[in-house]
Structures are given as C-alpha cells and as structure tokens.
Amino acid sequence: VRHFSLISQRLICITVVTTVTLMGIGWTTRTAYSLSLITILLPIECLTLSLFWELGASLGGTVTGYAIIAPNTGQRRNTGATLLSGALVQDIGSRATASLNKMNQFFSYHMIDSYGCDYSTSGISPDNIETKIKAFFDRRTSDGxxxxxxxxxxxGDTYDTGDWALTDGQSLSFQTLLDWWSSRNMDTGSRLILVLDTNHSYLWVSPIRRVYDEYVAIQTCKYVKASDPESSDVARVGSFTKDFVDYNQGEELEQNWNDKKRSVTALYQVSRCWTDFTFHLPTPGEITDHWDSSFPRLLKPLLKAVNFGGVGNPCCCVGCVMRCLKRKKMKWLPPKELNTGHSFKLVRS
Structure with missing residues (x-):
C-alpha cells in the first residue's frame, strides 16, 4: 500500500503540473467553460495528491524480528559452574518463558514479520548463533x-562488558555483531534495532554513539542494585521486557518510565546517521510494473518523468539542511520517546 501511494503520488504530481501548464497556455483563449472545468479539476487533483502524500508519509515500511532467549543464571567470565537452588532455577525459567511469550505477543501485535523466537535452556553455541543471526540479516520481503x-x-547471560555469554567460555561482542550486520546490509539502507534485556547490556549504549555509517539503534535497560538481593521487590531480567511490550501495546504501567522509584530504567541510543533514515522508495522497476498493470501503453513515455527522483517532493532542494538539523536535534535534544514508524517506540527514563 505504501509503495502504491508513493508511485501514485508522483503520477498525480505530474497531472497537477500538466493541468497548471495547460491553464497557462490557454489563458489568452479562456472561456467560461474552460475556467469552470479547471476550477473543478484542479482542487480534485490537489486533494488526491494530498491524500496519497499523507498515506506515503504515515504508512510504515517493512519490518522483521528475531528473538533469542536464554535463562539468566548470572554467569561470570572465568568462573566455574554455580549450583543453583531448585526454587531459583524455577524462577529463572519462568521469567525466561514469560519473556518468550511477551516477544511473540510483541511481534504479532505490531505485525512484525517474525523470523522466530529461539529459547535455549542449555546455552547458546557460537556457531549456531552466528548462523542464525546472519540468516536473519539476509532476510528479504516476499517481493525481493x-x-x-x-x-x-x-x-540471557552477559559478561560484565555487556558481551553475550556463549557456550565454551566464548562471547559475542557488539563490534562482532555490527560487523555481521555491515557485511549483510551492504548499503541497502536498512536499519537495525537491538532490544536487549540483560544485566549489563547498558554498556553497549556508548559504542552505538560512535557508529557513523550504519542505521543502528539500541533499546536496553539498567537494573538498579538493591540492598537486599533476596527481596521480592528487586527487579530481575525479564521485567524490562514486560514493561516495554506492555507500554507499546497501550497498557498502563505500574510505575511510569520517569518514576524515580523504578528499579529498572530504560535507555536507548542511536547511531550518528539515524535521523537520515528513510523507508525504501519504489525502484524504477517497481514503477514500471505498476505502470504496465494500471495504465495504457500509449502513456509509457511518461515513465521517464515519473522515475525522476525529485517528482512528488517539492522540498528536495532543502533535504541536506533538514538532515543536518535533525542530526543536531537528536544529539542535543533527544526525545523521551523515539517513534520507529512501526507503531512502537523506543523509550528512556
């Protein structure tokens, strides 16, 4: 629907320009009939252009999601196996299962094309996670x-650097994940949003700021350490996922994000060029296919005009200035809530 709106927007823009041009050419020979016809046609064309303009601007693009969940056992680097009580094992498992259900619900609610929600109770192997994540980054829409x-x-488990804890004492760092994304993205203009619910994932916030050439964002949290770890009021891994999903589904939270008494705070950060991102525009091939199926061959010479990038965008000449202003605004005055364009928001406390 969005691509149809963007293509139609260009077509109607050409129609409006043609109508105004013909009106100017025939102004000296105008008649009451011609003026009445133009007075009727021009407002209709402008209203139609406005409709498709709004549709193209408001409809979100395509989005896919993948969730990896493992019980958070508090594993640390260079330490042996830790014996956990039966009650603690049950609590850890129930929180991981709750996060799994919440993410399935999140993908379904926001119509995110799900690649799956993987749940591992025996740890995450390096080879398996590399294969799965790279395959996820390679995903394409049904249209190509x-x-x-x-x-x-x-x-799941992370080390005190924020790196994901894998089996055999190995880990997955942010830089490795970014390298996988860069090798698969190949300047296609797609963006990556990381949603992390772990004890140390807030340490990945700073590296995101130094990413220049990729559209990357992180939504994570920081758990406040309580004086009494055994207290039932202590927030544990999984609490943020519940609040984040509930909030983006319009449900009321027990404590809002700005409440100073919250035991888990929300954080988000975006890369330097994040504000330059735009949803994919229809390619010349897609415009040609749409034209062939909707318009007579006699009008095919107009395709060159429709494929001109500036058609339908009267503000293209000030695009560089607007991008610069958006970057500065994001750097100096980041919003409390960042709309992703997919009906869910990134939030910070």
Missing amino acids: PKFDTYVLYFS
Whole structure:
C-alpha cells in the first residue's frame, strides 16, 4: 500500500503540473467553460495528491524480528559452574518463558514479520548463533527487497562488558555483531534495532554513539542494585521486557518510565546517521510494473518523468539542511520517546 501511494503520488504530481501548464497556455483563449472545468479539476487533483502524500508519509515500511532467549543464571567470565537452588532455577525459567511469550505477543501485535523466537535452556553455541543471526540479516520481503527494519531481541547471560555469554567460555561482542550486520546490509539502507534485556547490556549504549555509517539503534535497560538481593521487590531480567511490550501495546504501567522509584530504567541510543533514515522508495522497476498493470501503453513515455527522483517532493532542494538539523536535534535534544514508524517506540527514563 505504501509503495502504491508513493508511485501514485508522483503520477498525480505530474497531472497537477500538466493541468497548471495547460491553464497557462490557454489563458489568452479562456472561456467560461474552460475556467469552470479547471476550477473543478484542479482542487480534485490537489486533494488526491494530498491524500496519497499523507498515506506515503504515515504508512510504515517493512519490518522483521528475531528473538533469542536464554535463562539468566548470572554467569561470570572465568568462573566455574554455580549450583543453583531448585526454587531459583524455577524462577529463572519462568521469567525466561514469560519473556518468550511477551516477544511473540510483541511481534504479532505490531505485525512484525517474525523470523522466530529461539529459547535455549542449555546455552547458546557460537556457531549456531552466528548462523542464525546472519540468516536473519539476509532476510528479504516476499517481493525481493530487503526489509526496512530488522529488530533483534536478546535476553540471557552477559559478561560484565555487556558481551553475550556463549557456550565454551566464548562471547559475542557488539563490534562482532555490527560487523555481521555491515557485511549483510551492504548499503541497502536498512536499519537495525537491538532490544536487549540483560544485566549489563547498558554498556553497549556508548559504542552505538560512535557508529557513523550504519542505521543502528539500541533499546536496553539498567537494573538498579538493591540492598537486599533476596527481596521480592528487586527487579530481575525479564521485567524490562514486560514493561516495554506492555507500554507499546497501550497498557498502563505500574510505575511510569520517569518514576524515580523504578528499579529498572530504560535507555536507548542511536547511531550518528539515524535521523537520515528513510523507508525504501519504489525502484524504477517497481514503477514500471505498476505502470504496465494500471495504465495504457500509449502513456509509457511518461515513465521517464515519473522515475525522476525529485517528482512528488517539492522540498528536495532543502533535504541536506533538514538532515543536518535533525542530526543536531537528536544529539542535543533527544526525545523521551523515539517513534520507529512501526507503531512502537523506543523509550528512556
């Protein structure tokens, strides 16, 4: 629907320009009939252009999601196996299962094309996670193009550097994940949103700021350490996922994000060029296919005009200035809530 709106927007823009041009050419020979016809046609064309303009601007692009969930056992680097009580094992498992259900609900509610929600109770192997994540980054829509947005969720054990804890004492760092994304993205203009619910994932916020040439964002949290770890009021891994999903489904939270008494705070950060992102525009091939199926061959010479990038965008000449202003605004005055264009928002406390 969005691509149809963008293509139709260009067609109607050409129609409006043609109508105004013909009106100017025939102004000296105008009659009451011609003026009445133009007075009727021009407002209708402008209203139709406005309709498709709004549709193209408001409809979100394509999005796919993948969730990786493992029980959070508090594993640390260079430490042996830790014996956990039966009650604690049951609590850890129930929280991981709750996160799994919440992410399935999140993908369904926001119509995110789900690649799956993987749940592992025996740890995450390096080879398996590399294969799965790279395959996820390679995903394409049924029509062929890459998705506009890729949402990758992780909840599980991490080391005190924020790196994901894998089996055999190995780990997955942010730089490695970014390298996988860059090798698969290949300047396609897609963006990556990381949603992380772990004890140390807030340490990945700073590296995101230094990413220049990729559209990457992170939504994560920071759990406040309580004086009494055994207290039932202590927020544990999984609490943020519940609040984040509930909030983006319009449900009321027990404590809002700005409440100073919250035991888990929300954080988000975006790369330097994040505000330059735009949803994929229809390619010349897509415009040609749409034209062949909707218009007579006699009008095919107009395709060159329709494929001109500036058609339908009267503000294209000030695009560079607007991009610069958006970057500065995001850097100096980041919003409390960042709309992703897919009906869910990134939030910070």
